[in-house]
Each structure stands twice: as structure tokens, then as C-alpha cells.
Amino acid sequence: MSKVLGLLNFEPSYVHVKGIEDFRPISAASILGRYRVIDFMLSNFTNSGIDSIKVYIKNRPRSTVEHIMRTSYNINSKRGRIHLLHGEDVFSNNDLFNVDILAFKTYMEFIDVENPSYVVIAPSHFIFKQDFSELLDHHIASKNDITILYQSVNDANTSYLMGDLLEIDDKKRVVGASKNHGKYKSGDVSLETYVMSTLTFKQLVEEASMTSSLYSLADIIWDNIRVMKIGAYRHHGYCGCISTLNAYFNANMYLKKEKNLTRLINDDWPIYTMTNDSCPTLYKPGAQVRGSLVANGCQIEGTVIDSVIGRNVVIREGAVIKDSVILPDTFIDKNVKLDCAVVDRLSIVTHIKDIKGTKEDPIYVKRGDRI
Amino acid sequence: MKKNNMVAMILAGGRGSRLFDLTKKVAKPAVHFGGKYRIIDFALSNCANSHISTVGVLVQYESILLSSYSARSSTWGLDSKGGGVYVLSPREKDETGLGLYKGTADAIYQNLDFLDQEEAEYVLVLSGDHIYKMDYEKMLQEHIDSKAEATIAVIEVPKKEASRFGIMNTDNTDRIIEFEEKPKEPKSNLASMGVYIFTYKTMRKYLKEDAKDPASSHDFGKNLIPAYLRDNLKLQAYRFKGYWKDVGTIDSLWEANMDLLKDNSGLDLFDPDWKIYTDDVSATPQCIGEQAKIDNAFITQGAIVNGEVKHSVIFSGVEIKEKAKVEESVIMNDAVVGEGAVLNRCLVADGVRIPDGMVLGNKKNKEILLVSKSFIAKAGEENE
Numbered sequence: 130m131s132k133v134l135g136l137l138n139f140e141p142s143y144v145h146v147k148g149i150e151d152f153r154p155i156s157a158a159s160i161l162g163r164y165r166v167i168d169f170m171l172s173n174f175t176n177s178g179i180d181s182i183k184v185y186i187k188n189r190p191r192s193t194v195e196h197i198m199r200t201s202y203n204i205n206s207k208r209g210r211i212h213l214l215h216g217e218d219v220f221s222n223n224d225l226f227n228v229d230i231l232a233f234k235t236y237m238e239f240i241d242v243e244n245p246s247y248v249v250i251a252p253s254h255f256i257f258k259q260d261f262s263e264l265l266d267h268h269i270a271s272k273n274d275i276t277i278l279y280q281s282v283n284d285a286n287t288s289y290l291m292g293d294l295l296e297i298d299d300k301k302r303v304v305g306a307s308k309n310h311g312k313y314k315s316g317d318v319s320l321e322t323y324v325m326s327t328l329t330f331k332q333l334v335e336e337a338s339m340t341s342s343l344y345s346l347a348d349i350i351w352d353n354i355r356v357m358k359i360g361a362y363r364h365h366g367y368c369g370c371i372s373t374l375n376a377y378f379n380a381n382m383y384l385k386k387e388k389n390l391t392r393l394i395n396d397d398w399p400i401y402t403m404t405n406d407s408c409p410t411l412y413k414p415g416a417q418v419r420g421s422l423v424a425n426g427c428q429i430e431g432t433v434i435d436s437v438i439g440r441n442v443v444i445r446e447g448a449v450i451k452d453s454v455i456l457p458d459t460f461i462d463k464n465v466k467l468d469c470a471v472v473d474r475l476s477i478v479t480h481i482k483d484i485k486g487t488k489e490d491p492i493y494v495k496r497g498d499r500i
Numbered sequence: 501m502k503k504n505n506m507v508a509m510i511l512a513g514g515r516g517s518r519l520f521d522l523t524k525k526v527a528k529p530a531v532h533f534g535g536k537y538r539i540i541d542f543a544l545s546n547c548a549n550s551h552i553s554t555v556g557v558l559v560q561y562e563s564i565l566l567s568s569y570s571a572r573s574s575t576w577g578l579d580s581k582g583g584g585v586y587v588l589s590p591r592e593k594d595e596t597g598l599g600l601y602k603g604t605a606d607a608i609y610q611n612l613d614f615l616d617q618e619e620a621e622y623v624l625v626l627s628g629d630h631i632y633k634m635d636y637e638k639m640l641q642e643h644i645d646s647k648a649e650a651t652i653a654v655i656e657v658p659k660k661e662a663s664r665f666g667i668m669n670t671d672n673t674d675r676i677i678e679f680e681e682k683p684k685e686p687k688s689n690l691a692s693m694g695v696y697i698f699t700y701k702t703m704r705k706y707l708k709e710d711a712k713d714p715a716s717s718h719d720f721g722k723n724l725i726p727a728y729l730r731d732n733l734k735l736q737a738y739r740f741k742g743y744w745k746d747v748g749t750i751d752s753l754w755e756a757n758m759d760l761l762k763d764n765s766g767l768d769l770f771d772p773d774w775k776i777y778t779d780d781v782s783a784t785p786q787c788i789g790e791q792a793k794i795d796n797a798f799i800t801q802g803a804i805v806n807g808e809v810k811h812s813v814i815f816s817g818v819e820i821k822e823k824a825k826v827e828e829s830v831i832m833n834d835a836v837v838g839e840g841a842v843l844n845r846c847l848v849a850d851g852v853r854i855p856d857g858m859v860l861g862n863k864k865n866k867e868i869l870l871v872s873k874s875f876i877a878k879a880g881e882e883n884e
Contacts, residue, residue, distance in 0.1 A: 162785040163801065201780075387787040387804055394784050404780035408769035409535035409800035409813075411761070419792050424785040425536070425801050428770065437785075 131246035133265060135174040135182040137167070138321070139232070140254040140372075141345065142224050143291035147374040148493035149473065155371050156253035157192040159456045159474065161384055162424030162439045164402045165196050166371055169256045169393075171211070172400045174249070175202045177261035180209030181243060184253075185232045190215040200403040212239055228345045230337045237334065240327065248330045250346065252321035256369040256380060258393050259322070264362055268324040273360035275329065275350060277303060278322035280364045285309055285316040289370050293319035293347055295361060303359040306351045320364055321347070329357075367393055378471060378491045381437045381454045385422035405457075407440050415446060424457065431461070439474070452488065456496075470494060506640055506697070507620040508547045509588075509611070511604050512540060512570070512628030513560030518749045521872035522849055527559065529628030530566040531753070532832050532850065534760055534769065535800035535815050537778045539747060540570065540628045544585070545776045547624075548576040550636040553583025554618050557628070558607045560600065563589055569779065576777045588614060603718030609707040620700045625720065627694040631756050632744040633767065633774050634695065639738050643697045648736035650703070650728055652676065653695035655740050665691035666721050668737050676735040679725050690737060693744055696720065702733065743767035754847050754868040757813040757830045760798045783816055791822055807837065821856070828863065846871050855880075 139154060146155050156167040167184075174182050182204075186193050194213055204211060214236045220227045240248070247268075249261050259278065268276040279295050282288065289309050295317045296305030309318065323346070325333075337349035350359065367389060369380035384390050394400045407426025412418060417432040426441035431448030439457035444450065447464035454471045461467065462479035469486035472478060473496035481500045486492035494500065516528025523531065529540035540557070547555050555578055557570040567587045573579040588611050592598040601607035608615075608625065615623060622643065624636055634653070643651040654668050662683070668690045669678040680686070706727055710716050716723045728735055743766035747753040759765040769776060783802025788794065793808040802816040807824030817834040820826055824837045829846040837843065838856035846861040848854065849872040858879070861869040 385787075387789060387806075390784055390787060399782040400784075401782050406775045406777050408776070409760075409798050410786065411770075412794045412797045412799065413763075414796045416794065416796075418788050418794050420790045421788045422785045423788060423799075426770070 132244070133179050133181075133247045133249060133261075134240060134243055134245035134327070135179040135261070136233075136240075136248055136250045137170055137174075137182060137184045137253050138229050138250055138346075139185045139187040140252070141229075141321075141347075142227070144254050144372045146371065146377050148471070148495060149374065149377065152473070152496045153189050153192040154187060154253070155377075157189075157196060158371070158377070159439055160256070160371075160377070161381060161390075162422055162437055162457075163405075164400060165192075166256060167193065167196070167253050168200070168202075168400050168402045169258075170251050170253060171197075171200075171202050172398075173251065173257075173259055173261060175204055175209075175401070176398055177259075177263075179249065179261060180204040181245070182210070183212045183214055183236070183239060185229065185236075186213060186215040187220060187227055187232070196403055200401055202401045203399075214239065226342055228343060230334055230344055230346060230349070231342075233330075233334045233346070234338050237331065240330075245327050247324060248327055250321075250323045250325075250330075254371045255320060255322075256367075256371065256384075256393075257320065257364060258366060258398055259320075259364055261324075264322070264324055267362055268360070271301075271360050272358070274353075274357035275323055275325045276360045276362050277350075278320040278364050279317045279361050280320055280368045281315070282318050282368075283315045285318060286311045286314045288376060289318045290372065292370060292372070293321070293351075295319050297361045301361050303354060303361050305354065306347075317361070318370075319347070320368065323350070374471065374491065374493060375489065378454060378469075378488075382435075382452070382488075385420075385435075385437050390422070405440055413446075416444075431463075453491075473498070476500070505620060506552055506622040506624050506636070507615060507618050508543075508552050508555045508624040508626060508636070509608055509615075510540065510543050510547075510555060510557045510626045510628045511607060511694075512557050512566060513563075513601055513607060514629070515561040516629065516748060519753065520750065520870055521874060522750075522753075522870070523562070525562055525565075527561045527563060527566045527628075528748070530569060531747075532815055533631065533747070533753070534757060535798055535813055536781070537776060538569065539631065540566070541576070541776050541778045542631050542633070543626045543628055544570070544576045544578065545774075546632075546634050546636060547626075548578050548777065549774050550634075552624065552636060553578065553580050554586070554620075555584075556586045556588045556611060556614060558601065558611070559587055559589045560607075563587075572779070575779055586614065603716075603723075604720045605707060605710055605716075605724045606718035608703075609711045609718070612704060612707065615700060615704070623698045623700050623703055625694075625696040625698065627746075629748065630694060630744060630746055631767065632693070632740075633742065633771075633776070634740060634744075636695075636697075639695070640697055642738055643699075643736065646736045647734065648675075649699050649733040650725070651697045651736045651738050652725070653693040653740050654690040654737045655693050655744050656689050657691045659686065659689050662686035662689045662691065668692055670737050674737045674739065676729070676737050679721070679729060681721050690739075692721070693740060694746075695738075695740075697738075750847055750870045751868050754830050754845075757798075758811070758828075760813060761796055761811060781816055789822075792820075807839075815850075829861070843871075845869060849873065852876055 337344040410427040416429040420435040423438045424440040430446040431444040445463040456474040460477045470492045472494040476498040512529040516523045573585040745756045787804045789806035795810045799814040804819045807820040810827040815833045821839040823840040831848045833850045836853045840857045842859045844861040
């Protein structure tokens with residue numbers, strides 16, 4: 130196999146996950162009780178045999194750095210490597226200028242050192258399962274200059290907003306691209322995953338930075354639609370684009386179901402994450418739990434229905450949690466009722482006894498809040 | 501950070517034949533426990549939490565899994581520079597050739613070169629098959645303060661059960677004056693926990709003497725401790741209060757698992773200051789299905805529950821299918837309880853698949869039913 134480098138991009142500026150984003154980039158947010166969003170893409174890389182990975186971080190690096198340093202992604206400890214590239218000096222307060230091209234250009238020397246034949250660039254705000262080696266094989270066989278992963282969806286009017294919609298001809302060639310303003314239900318959404326030779330990648334980065342300091346990698350690719358051979362490769366199966374709080378909530382709600390979860394994560398495609406050495410979860414007498422995904426280390430006395438419960442959560446008697454996402458290390462006191470809520474890490478819900486959102490607009494309880 | 505020069509030696513070579521099929525292919529210390537652990541995790545985590553940096557694990561019986569498992573020092577944070585977990589299996593030696601470990605004392609004797617090399621000042625001897633949480637650093641401090649040659653951890657047991665244990669008879673300063681192995685009429689209720697601290701220099705001398713004695717069975721309880729007492733060396737009892745359980749039988753292993761469901765068992769696995777570490781598995785969180793009913797259970801990640809679970813401990817990767825009913829049972833790793841199956845007072849071994857509708861165990865049974873692969877195969881034959 131030719132040498133392939135995985136580049137994990139940071140989230141583009143259209144990603145706004147209300148509340149959660151105030152504390153960490155969405156890639157480092159806790160999801161499904163025990164994972165971080167980033168685990169899915171990093172495991173895609175390592176499960177595909179790519180164990181040299183660059184992770185680009187735009188801001189608030191602490192949680193990402195800590196998580197990645199302490200997780201074993203099944204990377205060979207000598208030959209493999211995860212490189213964390215945090216652009217503290219080059220980024221500005223105006224997020225418009227903080228484009229991926231700037232990070233790619235700044236740290237190009239770290240790619241040069243490894244001298245890979247190909248790069249796979251993947252997004253950090255998406256959750257899907259994809260064998261990148263299949264994608265690479267297809268790319269090489271098709272003699273494309275660039276191959277883009279996409280998904281045919283029928284909820285483009287509510288999801289993937291401000292992402293890229295692709296126009297694909299019957300030869301699977303990308304002939305046009307536009308921003309998704311939510312006008313149409315169905316469409317082919319770019320999964321912001323690109324395969325190309327390192328040479329092409331370097332050319333594009335150079336060209337983009339000469340064109341405009343607002344240009345992203347996607348922008349320069351679209352500029353080259355008529356010049357380069359850009360192919361599309363269809364992804365099948367679940368795809369979550371975690372760009373809003375609602376999308377975050379929906380991803381948790383969909384994946385908490387056994388069938389959906391085990392299609393995404395299984396023995397053949399494990400998702401690696403950090404261990405916390407929590408003990409198993411204790412369901413005390415009187416606890417009622419159903420339709421839920423529960424992480425380890427919890428102590429449950431109350432009722433939990435159709436929810437996702439993170440690590441080390443305490444739920445006291447009489448509490449009723451329904452259609453909610455409870456992040457790790459949270460304390461839910463006696464008789465608290467939560468309905469369609471997202472409760473961030475380390476918070477304590479004790480005084481407010483009734484928190485009720487809707488599935489379309491879940492209520493967010495701040496990290497470390499005591500309410 | 502090296503805090504003391506005590507080297508721990510975990511005796512993990514025994515078969516544990518009273519666990520029957522559970523220890524057919526793995527040594528007892530490697531048997532699963534409490535949802536996500538293996539029994540030896542308790543001794544190893546106690547060592548790590550007590551700031552012991554060098555641990556020897558003495559293996560002999562069916563050691564492939566136990567050896568590779570124990571050798572991953574980083575699992576328990578025992579991977580500091582200069583320390584680590586050393587798997588010590590019987591080896592061929594220049595002078596004596598290849599010899600199996602003939603007893604607990606002989607196992608240590610055959611590794612005196614290792615203890616010399618580690619420049620041990622004190623040696624902590626542990627069993628790899630006990631469930632408890634204990635700070636050995638405190639025990640060492642008492643050992644040093646009392647100027648004893650050996651300190652033995654003891655726990656008070658009910659008088660009527662005392663004849664099942666090695667009993668220490670002490671004076672009013674807790675100095676041990678007599679040791680009785682499983683006495684018919686116990687004089688005290690202080691049972692040895694199988695946790696010893698020895699001052700190495702003296703221990704070394706006595707182990708060498710013991711090795712020369714052809715009549716000796718080379719056992720700590722039967723030979724070494726009596727030799728210390730005979731020569732009037734100072735042996736001190738260290739009183740331990742808290743949870744401690746020898747899980748040598750199916751019933752006691754089941755009971756120790758059930759203790760995890762109690763609020764007041766004394767074994768708190770939730771304590772963030774004294775975590776029990778174990779191998780990390782990349783399992784999903786526990787899936788509790790729409791039809792599931794859970795009433796008092798200890799369940800770990802990777803389990804999928806779609807049936808009813810009452811007063812039970814469910815291990816990693818277990819699947820409990822729709823309409824199945826599991827009560828008062830321990831279901832070990834990756835076992836599958838088929839649709840509509842009913843289990844009561846069972847201990848289901850790893851990887852066992854219980855066919856749909858099968859009824860096993862009974863709440864009136866005094867003994868716990870061990871459900872192993874061969875048990876299921878036999879039950880299948882009888883049905884044909």
C-alpha cells in the first residue's frame with residue numbers, strides 16, 4: 130500500500146452547537162455516553178490501516194489534546210503517530226479568517242517530513258463509518274485528481290445546512306457544488322472527506338492561499354471543477370453531521386437504539402475511546418430503565434426512558450429522565466423531571482424540578498452549572 | 501515515583517479446581533468478576549494504589565492468558581520507570597535445571613534472584629484470588645513500627661466459620677503466638693487473609709533453609725510461619741476491617757458478585773480514590789432495550805439487555821434476549837441468554853449460549869448452578 134496520511138480537519142465556521150461549543154470544539158464533545166465525536170473519525174482512520182494522522186485544532190485545544198493523548202486508537206506505538214497541530218498563533222479573533230487552508234499551510238512541513246503519496250482529509254464534526262482504504266482504492270483505480278465522499282439524503286431541508294451540495298453526473302463526476310440553504314429535501318451532500326495525491330493537495334493549498342485569505346479547501350476544489358477530474362464516492366449507512374444542538378441531540382437519539390448502534394460500532398469496526406476506569410453501572414432497587422443507552426459508573430435509582438446517560442452519572446430516586454442526553458459526571462437529584470434536555474458535564478440539577486424542551490428544540494443545561 | 505522498597509509477589513499459580521469448568525483453561529486469578537474485572541485486578545490495583553512499583557506475578561497452571569494479561573503493566577498504572585509487572589513462571593536454571601513450583605514458599609524461593617536484583621527490603625506476599633481493597637502501605641508502616649520480622653493481615657470472622665480458615669492466636673499486643681490451619685476448635689476468630697509482609701533478609705534465610713528440608717511441603721502457612729514461631733521471631737497481626745472474600749468456590753464467587761448489589765457490603769467500586777483498574781475493552785455503552793425490565797442489577801458496558809434482569813450481575817458483551825428472565829444470577833462475558841429462557845441462581849460461564857426457552861436453576865436451590873458450555877452440550881444431548 131502506498132503511504133497514506135490522514136488529516137483530520139477542524140470544524141468549518143457553519144458549525145454551531147449551542148452551549149456545548151462554548152466549552153470545546155464539537156469534535157471533543159461527549160456523545161453516546163462514553164465517546165467523543167472525534168473518536169469516530171480517528172477510529173475510521175486506524176480501522177482503515179492509516180496510523181499516521183494529523184489532527185488540526187482551531188481553538189480551545191485542552192479537551193481534544195487531553196482526550197487524544199489518553200486514548201489508545203490502536204496505532205502502532207513506534208511506527209504510527211497522531212500529531213496534534215494547534216494553530217494558536219496564526220488564528221485570528223475573526224473566525225471568518227480561520228480557514229483550514231491557513232492551518233494546512235502553516236504546518237505543511239510536518240506533512241513533507243513524512244512524504245506520503247496520498248492524503249485523506251476527513252471532517253471532525255461528522256459521525257459515520259467508512260473504510261478509507263476502499264475509498265483510496267477507488268480513487269486510484271478511477272484516476273481521479275480528487276475523490277469526494279458523499280451521501281444521498283432526503284432531509285437536506287433540515288440537516289447539513291450550509292454544508293456543500295454536490296452536482297454529480299452519471300459518470301460519478303462532480304460537475305457543480307453549492308451551499309445547502311435548505312431549499313430541497315433530497316440532494317447529494319458532501320461528507321467533506323477528500324482523497325488526493327499529496328502533490329495535488331499542496332498545489333491546492335498554495336493556490337487557495339494566493340487567491341484569498343478567506344478560502345477553504347472546499348472553495349479551491351470547487352474553483353477547479355472544470356480543470357480537475359473530481360470524482361464522487363457514495364457513502365452508505367448512517368451519517369450524522371453534528372453542526373447544531375438539534376443535530377447533536379438527534380444523533381444521540383438515533384444511535385442509542387441497539388440496531389443502529391451495532392451497525393456503526395461492532396467487533397469488526399471498533400470505536401476507540403479513552404478509558405475512565407469507572408466500575409459497571411448499579412441499577413438500585415426501584416430504578417426503572419428502558420430504551421436507553423447507559424455508560425459505566427452510573428448509580429441509578431430513578432426512572433430513565435429513551436435517553437442517553439453518560440459515565441458516572443447519579444440519578445436519585447423519583448427523578449424521571451425522558452428523551453434526554455445526560456453528559457458524564459452529572460448529578461440529577463430526587464424528583465427532578467427532565468424531558469428533551471441536554472445536560473452538559475459536571476452539572477448538578479437539584480433545585481429546578483422540571484426541565485422540558487421539545488425534540489426539535491431541546492433545552493441545554495450548561496457545563497458545571499448548579500441549578 | 502518510588503516510595504518504598506517493598507516488592508509485591510502475587511501467588512497466582514493455583515488451579516482453583518473448585519471452580520470446575522471456569523478454570524479449565526484459565527488460572528483462577530484470571531477468572532472474570534464483577535462485570536468488567538478479572539479477580540487478579542484487585543491485588544494488582546491494590547499494589548498500584550499503595551504506591552508499590554514492582555510486582556511479581558507467580559504463574560504456573562494454565563498461564564497463557566494470565567501471563568499476557570498481567571504483563572500489560574500500564575493497565576494498572578504499574579508501568580513507571582524502574583518498576584513494572586514481572587510474570588514469573590517456573591524456569592530452567594543453570595544449577596538446578598527445570599523445576600515446578602512445589603508450594604507457595606518454594607515459588608518465592610525460586611525467585612530469590614529476582615528479589616535480590618530488585619534490592620527488595622520488604623516482600624509483600626499476596627494471593628491472586630481474593631476480592632478486597634487494602635492499603636498495603638499502611639500495613640508496611642505498622643510492620644516497620646512494630647519491628648516485626650513478618651506481619652500477617654488478619655480479619656475477624658464469625659466464630660462458627662473460623663474452622664475454615666488459618667487462625668492466628670495473638671497476645672494483647674497483637675503479636676502472633678500461635679498459628680492453626682483450619683482448627684477444629686478455634687481459640688480466636690482472627691483469620692489470615694493470605695497477605696504477608698516479610699523483612700526480606702530474614703525471609704531469604706528461612707526460605708533457603710525450608711528449601712533444603714525434604715520433609716517440608718514448602719508452604720507459607722504450613723512451614724514458613726511455624727518455623728518463624730519456633731524460633732521465636734516477632735510475628736505481628738495486622739487487623740484489617742472491611743470487605744474481604746476468598747472466591748474459591750462457585751458459591752463464594754457468586755456471593756461476592758451479589759455483594760456488589762448491596763449498599764453496605766463494604767466493597768465500594770465507585771470510590772474515585774481507590775479505583776480497581778482493568779483491561780479496557782472497546783465496547784459500546786449498555787443498550788437497555790424498549791422491552792427491558794431491570795430491578796437491581798450491576799451491568800457493564802457492551803451488554804445488551806432486552807429481557808428481564810432482577811438482582812443479577814451482567815458482564816461485558818452479554819446479550820439477554822426478549823422475554824428472557826434472569827434472576828439472582830451472574831452472567832459472564834459474551835454469554836447469550838436466549839429468548840424466553842429463565843435463569844434463577846445460576847452462574848453462567850463466558851461465551852455460553854443458552855438456547856431459547858431453556859429453564860435453568862431454581863430459587864429454592866441451596867447451591868448455585870454452574871452453567872458452562874459442556875453443561876449446555878450435555879443438556880442438549882439429553883433432550884435428543
